[in-house]
Amino acid sequence: MAGTLPFRVLDGAIQWDGTAHSGETDNNTVVRACGYVVRAPNVHNPARRAVLVGGWSTYGTIAAPRRRAEHGAGRSVTADIAVLVEADVLPDGHVAPPRLLHKASLHV
Numbered sequence: 001m002a003g004t005l006p007f008r009v010l011d012g013a014i015q016w017d018g019t020a021h022s023g024e025t026d027n028n029t030v031v032r033a034c035g036y037v038v039r040a041p042n043v044h045n046p047a048r049r050a051v052l053v054g055g056w057s058t059y060g061t062i063a064a065p066r067r068r069a070e071h072g073a074g075r076s077v078t079a080d081i082a083v084l085v086e087a088d089v090l091p092d093g094h095v096a097p098p099r100l101l102h103k104a105s106l107h108v
Contacts, residue, residue: 006082006104007036014056016084016102023056033095034086035060037068039079040106049079063087063098070097080106 006016013020014034023033035055042050051068055061067085085098 004106005038007084009054014084021084021086021101023060030057030059030089032086032088033057033060033063034084034101035064036082036084037064038082059087059089059095062095066095067098067100082106
């Protein structure tokens, strides 16, 4: 599957189509973060799907499934897809509603 993903996690950033996406800090406090969700065939059971979630920080990892939950957490979410989101981190540590940065179909 790694060969088909539209992004790479390199050098502290999530790189998508040659653009590096990373979070932002202010006084060592995260104020913006990005994260991804991948829905693809389960390598152990190709008839089923697996969901992979990750992020630039814990906040990005929280933002990614939040986007999924707010925009189609059920079976209506397209299979074989990857999305990248970013979200502001509020002063109280909560993650604001994430914004979609990229979305791509996977060719698996």
